[in-house]
Amino acid sequence: MSGKPKGKLAIYWAASCGGCEISILAIDEKILDVANAFDIVMWPCATDGKVHDVEKMPDGSIDVCLFNGGIRTSEQEYMAQLMRRKSNVLVAFGSCACDGCIPGLGNMNTRREMFDTVYQEGSSTTPENPKDVRPQQETKVSEGTLHLPMFYDTLKTLDQTVEVDYYLPGCPPEAENIWKAVTAIVEGKLPPKGSVIGVNTTVCDECKRKRSEKKIKKFYRTWEIIPDEETCLLEQGLLCCGIATRAGCGALCPQVNSPCIGCHGANDGVADYGARLMSAVASVIDSNDPEEVERIIDEGIPDPIGSFYRFSLASSMLRRKKKAAN
Amino acid sequence: MKRISIDPITRLEGHGKIDIFLDEQGEVANAYLQIPELRGFEQFCVGRPAEDMPNLTARICGVCPEAHHMAATKALDALFHVDPPPAAKKLRELFYSIFYATDHTTHFYALGGPDFVVGPTAPPAERNILGVVAKVGMDVAKHVLKMRHDGHALIQMIGGRRVHPNWGLPGGVSRGINEEQRKEIEARGREAVEFAKFSLKIFDDIVLKNSDYVKLITGDVYVHKTYNMGMVDAQNRTNFYDGKIRVTSPSGKEHAKYDCSQYREYVAERVEPWSYLKFPYLKKIGWKGFVDGEDSGIYKATPLSRCNVADGMATPQADAAYKRMYETLGGKPINHTLATHWARLVELLYAAERWVELATDSEITSKEYRTLPTKTPTDGVGCVEAPRGTLTHHYTTDERGILTKVNLIVGTTNNNAPICMSVKKAAQGLIHKGKVSEGLLNMVEMAFRAYDPCFGCATHSLPGQMPLEVTLRDPQGEVVERLSQYTV
Amino acid sequence: MSNDNFEPKIVGFLCNWCSYRAADLAGSARIKYPPNVRIIRVMCSGRVDPTFVFKALSQGADGVMVAGCHPGECHYIEQNYKTIRRYAMLKHTLKAMGVEDDRVQLVWASAAEGQRLADAIEKLVADVKRLGPLHWPANWRENGERVKALEEIVKEHEEAMEVPA
Numbered sequence: 005m006s007g008k009p010k011g012k013l014a015i016y017w018a019a020s021c022g023g024c025e026i027s028i029l030a031i032d033e034k035i036l037d038v039a040n041a042f043d044i045v046m047w048p049c050a051t052d053g054k055v056h057d058v059e060k061m062p063d064g065s066i067d068v069c070l071f072n073g074g075i076r077t078s079e080q081e082y083m084a085q086l087m088r089r090k091s092n093v094l095v096a097f098g099s100c101a102c103d104g105c106i107p108g109l110g111n112m113n114t115r116r117e118m119f120d121t122v123y124q125e126g127s128s129t130t131p132e133n134p135k136d137v138r139p140q141q142e143t144k145v146s147e148g149t150l151h152l153p154m155f156y157d158t159l160k161t162l163d164q165t166v167e168v169d170y171y172l173p174g175c176p177p178e179a180e181n182i183w184k185a186v187t188a189i190v191e192g193k194l195p196p197k198g199s200v201i202g203v204n205t206t207v208c209d210e211c212k213r214k215r216s217e218k219k220i221k222k223f224y225r226t227w228e229i230i231p232d233e234e235t236c237l238l239e240q241g242l243l244c245c246g247i248a249t250r251a252g253c254g255a256l257c258p259q260v261n262s263p264c265i266g267c268h269g270a271n272d273g274v275a276d277y278g279a280r281l282m283s284a285v286a287s288v289i290d291s292n293d294p295e296e297v298e299r300i301i302d303e304g305i306p307d308p309i310g311s312f313y314r315f316s317l318a319s320s321m322l323r324r325k326k327k328a329a330n
Numbered sequence: 331m332k333r334i335s336i337d338p339i340t341r342l343e344g345h346g347k348i349d350i351f352l353d354e355q356g357e358v359a360n361a362y363l364q365i366p367e368l369r370g371f372e373q374f375c376v377g378r379p380a381e382d383m384p385n386l387t388a389r390i391c392g393v394c395p396e397a398h399h400m401a402a403t404k405a406l407d408a409l410f411h412v413d414p415p416p417a418a419k420k421l422r423e424l425f426y427s428i429f430y431a432t433d434h435t436t437h438f439y440a441l442g443g444p445d446f447v448v449g450p451t452a453p454p455a456e457r458n459i460l461g462v463v464a465k466v467g468m469d470v471a472k473h474v475l476k477m478r479h480d481g482h483a484l485i486q487m488i489g490g491r492r493v494h495p496n497w498g499l500p501g502g503v504s505r506g507i508n509e510e511q512r513k514e515i516e517a518r519g520r521e522a523v524e525f526a527k528f529s530l531k532i533f534d535d536i537v538l539k540n541s542d543y544v545k546l547i548t549g550d551v552y553v554h555k556t557y558n559m560g561m562v563d564a565q566n567r568t569n570f571y572d573g574k575i576r577v578t579s580p581s582g583k584e585h586a587k588y589d590c591s592q593y594r595e596y597v598a599e600r601v602e603p604w605s606y607l608k609f610p611y612l613k614k615i616g617w618k619g620f621v622d623g624e625d626s627g628i629y630k631a632t633p634l635s636r637c638n639v640a641d642g643m644a645t646p647q648a649d650a651a652y653k654r655m656y657e658t659l660g661g662k663p664i665n666h667t668l669a670t671h672w673a674r675l676v677e678l679l680y681a682a683e684r685w686v687e688l689a690t691d692s693e694i695t696s697k698e699y700r701t702l703p704t705k706t707p708t709d710g711v712g713c714v715e716a717p718r719g720t721l722t723h724h725y726t727t728d729e730r731g732i733l734t735k736v737n738l739i740v741g742t743t744n745n746n747a748p749i750c751m752s753v754k755k756a757a758q759g760l761i762h763k764g765k766v767s768e769g770l771l772n773m774v775e776m777a778f779r780a781y782d783p784c785f786g787c788a789t790h791s792l793p794g795q796m797p798l799e800v801t802l803r804d805p806q807g808e809v810v811e812r813l814s815q816y817t818v
Numbered sequence: 819m820s821n822d823n824f825e826p827k828i829v830g831f832l833c834n835w836c837s838y839r840a841a842d843l844a845g846s847a848r849i850k851y852p853p854n855v856r857i858i859r860v861m862c863s864g865r866v867d868p869t870f871v872f873k874a875l876s877q878g879a880d881g882v883m884v885a886g887c888h889p890g891e892c893h894y895i896e897q898n899y900k901t902i903r904r905y906a907m908l909k910h911t912l913k914a915m916g917v918e919d920d921r922v923q924l925v926w927a928s929a930a931e932g933q934r935l936a937d938a939i940e941k942l943v944a945d946v947k948r949l950g951p952l953h954w955p956a957n958w959r960e961n962g963e964r965v966k967a968l969e970e971i972v973k974e975h976e977e978a979m980e981v982p983a
């Protein structure tokens with residue numbers, strides 16, 4: 005990847021955990037190749053975080069922006085819009101930006117509920133809060149006024165906020181896949197816009213466990229059984245998400261005897277990850293009797309949202325739990 | 331009144347922002363560190379099956395997911411009233427020691443190290459890992475990268491994934507290790523011990539033999555006489571994975587020693603309207619505002635704090651290094667924030683030694699790595715020492731193990747108030763008559779870095795500086811001056 | 819909430835071999851049922867993926883009906899047992915999402931059971947009327963302050979940009 009004029013690369017985080025960026029660093033010495041191919045114009049956690057400089061750049065002057073994290077506050081929405089305007093190619097990087105990820109489970113609640121739980125007197129470790137203080141968008145202190153960005157009720161994915169060109173799934177994306185994506189970008193060998201950069205098989209296709217017919221009379225919680233290390237986990241009654249999850253990791257979790265929890269999200273053409281997983285799991289239940297089916301589901305899957313939408317509630321068709329009328 | 335904004339600083343579960351206000355004389359009236367983000371894990375984890383917590387809470391922080399994974403797993407042991415078999419506990423501690431050694435290495439060389447190794451007065455463009463490389467040689471840099479790479483590879487081998495493992499279960503872990511894996515782990519561990527010793531020597535040669543640096547470490551701007559918190563074993567020696575929480579006073583007296591399940595009798599959190607992040611303090615002393623001293627409930631939970639609350643280290647070479655640190659800096663406790671870097675290296679050596687001890691334990695390849703819980707889950711607390719402070723997870727569930735209440739006190743959060751104070755003190759030391767010197771940025775940054783506020787560490791291994799920018803505003807809010815640290 | 823004037827929008831996924839014909843029959847036999855249902859013909863109830871139901875609700879439907887042949891009488895033999903399993907899973911999830919139980923209903927009606935289908939539609943419409951409109955998309959819309967909050971940030975940043983570098 006030499007000989008070409010250097011491109012401009014930006015990496016930005018919104019409501020994220022930082023794991024995506026750790027994963028970028030896990031490409032190890034190849035990071036120097038990236039530095040050879042690109043000028044990194046913005047990477048707040050590692051190099052320069054000057055928002056103002058990006059604001060001053062002409063629109064479209066950044067070649068590629070890798071954007072990780074979901075959109076939960078007004079500040080993050082502003083940054084998503086800014087990075088979109090300035091970048092030619094905007095990549096939703098990692099599960100948070102693609103699907104909302106674990107923080108997207110926050111869409112089961114509202115801002116008010118969250119604030120009450122976290123800050124209310126008597127809640128958790130906040131014994132004293134007699135004036136019922138909550139963080140405010142504007143606080144007057146004796147010296148002046150302090151501002152906080154607005155916290156939204158509903159976490160949005162990047163493509164629910166601005167137009168996205170490519171998606172790189174995973175929580176976080178595996179370093180090998182990041183490297184493949186970067187290479188594709190540098191070499192201009194990109195799939196059509198709107199694509200996920202990655203393979204379109206499922207985790208099951210990469211999993212080496214032995215499989216036969218799946219017929220389940222009972223789903224087990226992970227702490228209820230010690231699964232055999234060779235046989236498919238779903239066949240043993242553990243809710244393994246591998247059947248509905250995009251491949252690319254090499255089936256890492258089943259290798260340590262843990263079910264896939266679905267971090268790479270849905271395959272191409274699947275409009276709702278949870279719906280796909282639900283159907284697949286329903287089809288292995290070994291009963292035709294409605295009451296028995298209901299019992300198997302109620303007992304074995306006490307939390308359907310956390311089981312089917314662990315990483316993709318925000319990107320699901322319903323996006324969030326119904327809010328109480330306000 | 332003038333206002334200075336530093337935005338964004340670095341990652342503290344979100345982007346931090348500092349506002350400094352100057353009075354009419356141009357002296358610092360106050361400084362605020364604001365955390366403009368909240369992700370609400372304590373709320374949305376309610377309703378989830380408890381066994382999901384090691385995986386869910388790992389996503390609080392991608393820099394130390396192992397710490398959350400482990401605290402959550404221990405909280406599940408307590409919740410389900412199950413005692414993991416000895417091999418499981420050892421495997422967990424082994425995994426955790428590898429994580430610690432990896433994390434501390436990255437921090438010292440990439441983030442904290444440049445201040446000392448290259449020198450605090452060197453131009454900003456050199457105070458980064460490249461500057462470290464220039465000073466100590468490319469071999470060391472390669473070694474740092476290798477340590478990091480190997481550490482992550484082992485974490486994936488044991489826990490399933492490099493970032494966000496999927497391994498911990500109530501009563502044990504999902505899979506053990508075989509002899510071949512054990513050998514690999516042991517070999518890497520022996521390298522890690524050598525590397526830790528080498529790092530301490532670098533610190534000796536470059537920092538301690540230079541009286542300017544020593545003056546800086548022991549200088550007044552960075553002193554905070556607060557309480558300290560950390561985990562200790564039965565002999566009061568530092569332990570990261572398990573033990574009791576010990577708190578000592580600014581003069582070194584024991585204030586409390588408790589089982590983590592009692593944490594609510596000792597720690598409380600304060601809410602301020604201008605930050606989404608709460609401020610923990612010692613409940614029995616009380617919240618007295620942002621001040622230090624015996625009467626203020628503010629405490630620190632850093633590598634230095636852990637050394638201060640302990641009587642020594644549980645491995646021989648680390649213990650010798652520990653003693654040497656206190657001899658050199660004039661006894662216990664050390665209240666100089668910058669000595670945290672030294673303490674981190676002592677801990678690095680301990681983690682590496684422990685890594686080898688556990689990798690050579692006869693039980694470590696045992697197939698007995700899980701006990702299935704049989705009791706009804708109720709309520710459970712789990713604590714570990716995260717690199718950035720004591721980490722507490724507390725869960726309550728219904729009889730099916732569905733969460734009804736979750737409380738978390740995250741590593742860095744412990745240090746929220748001390749960091750605010752350090753920032754203010756650095757500002758007061760450097761801003762006079764309305765004049766802001768370029769040095770302010772350095773000093774604030776250094777005060778900050780010592781705490782290693784979460785994101786600063788691992789991601790700072792690229793050439794570059796912490797993104798600091800200062801905006802000076804007059805009483806009308808107009809911007810009068812802007813300073814930036816970068817020359818990129 | 820008063821629902822007197824509320825005419826619910828209902829989407830009905832009806833199996834081609836039975837309930838769709840039942841609806842036809844009801845029509846030609848002049849059996850009355852409320853006009854609120856937008857009927858979508860599917861080849862078998864087993865083809866109704868949870869996605870169809872989520873899509874209907876997320877696009878503004880107030881209720882959904884899934885109808886197929888009686889168990890054991892499916893044209894594709896086993897397929898409506900699959901419907902039973904999927905539907906149970908779907909309902910379990912909808913409940914957790916805060917969608918009231920009566921908004922989504924499963925009905926078995928053979929081609930000859932025009933009256934049975936008409937009754938089921940009537941019941942569904944009455945149930946949904948009682949529950950009121952769903953307005954799902956309004957759920958994820960933030961209120962007006964959001965725009966103000968965004969404008970504030972833009973203003974703050976613009977201010978900072980005026981400074982000579």
Ligand code: SF4
Binds near residue numbers: 019176
């Ligand atoms: S996708 Fe996963 S690793 Fe990336 S920011 Fe989100 S939670 Fe962290």
Ligand code: SF4
Binds near residue numbers: 207208211213264
């Ligand atoms: S369901 Fe899980 S364990 Fe079974 S083959 Fe698929 S990925 Fe492997």
Ligand code: SF4
Binds near residue numbers: 250253496
């Ligand atoms: S197995 Fe599943 S959860 Fe684990 S890394 Fe792969 S996609 Fe993610």
Ligand code: FES
Binds near residue numbers: 863886887892894
């Ligand atoms: S053909 Fe009618 S339900 Fe299958």
